[in-house]
Amino acid sequence: MTQISALGTAGDSTQDAPTSGLRAAGRPSKPKPKPKPKPKTTIGNGLRRISFELRGYFRQTDQVFFVFLFPLVMFALFASIFSGETVVDDPRFADVTMSQYYLTGMLAMAILLSGMQFLGIDIATEKHEGGLARLGATPLSPVSFFIGKIGLVLLTCTVQLALLMALAVIAFDITLPDSGELWTRFAWLSILGIFCFAALGIAISAIPRSARSASAIVLPLVLVPQFLSGIYVQFSVLPEWMQQVSNLFPLAGLVRGMRSVFLPDAFAAAEVGGTWGLGDAAITLGVWTVIGLVASLLTFRWSRGRN
Secondary structure, eight states, X not given: OHHHHHHHHHHHHHHHHHHHHHHHHHSOOOOOOOOOOOOOOHHHHHHHHHHHHHHHHHHOHHHIIIIIIHHHHHHHHHHHHTTTOBSSSXXXXXXXXXHHHHHHHHHHHHHHIIIIIHHHHHHHHHHHHTHHHHHHTSSOOXXXXXXXXXXXXXXXXXXXXXXXXXXXXXXHOOXXXXXXXXXXXXXXXHHHHHHHHHHHHHHHTTSOSSSTHHHHHHHHHHHHHHHHTTSSSOGGGSOHHHHHHHTTSHHHHHHHHHHHHHSOGGGGGGXXXXXXXXXXXXXXXXXXXXXXXXXXXXXXXXXXXXX
């Protein structure tokens, strides 16, 4: 009996051993923790925002015409009306046609409209219609929002400037600069102008108190400087005091810089002080860029009553 019991006990233990081993082998392993997603940076969110802004921009046909195509239409009109006429009755400028002169103004106007006018009206409208309030409920920061808007202006302006120059060459036989130095000057003037007027556009979007008043407030702030800066009227025929006042604002410096790129050097004699004044233009654009950025950060709100 003792042997039988012992065998039975031994048998039971041999039967239990593989069962326990199977249980140990079949026990589900703990799932590995998933890696936490990397937090999205402010710059990364802003860059991703650019594509969204582009899609929204070109879906609105009215703003595509009045902002994107408007400088091309105005240049075609003025260049056609004054085709063949020279800027001034001076032998030194006999080769400078009004078409060339208006090209410089329309290049600057394209930057002004895409930056200051478009952003000033667009952001104010979004704010008062509730679009910004919905964005404010997301993790998107104001800086990322600014990056998206400025990136939109940078891309659309680049295309506008290219189309304007192509139209000038094809339709009006205007010769573009052939110097690398002039194209470098054109590049930094354009980039500085885009950042300046985009910052000012974001800043003035805080002024309108309703979506309906946005255009009524922004348009005069954009239209008046155009007449004082030599876009529609030759700058040298303006009263001297008016020239001095307009040079305190960024548009006059940008237009003067564009004239220095596309007009002969001798034309600098018709400017205030007889020079292009590129250093003063760069300082003016830089100062107004800082003013616009600081004002944007201080006054920007996702909605009228909430920071």
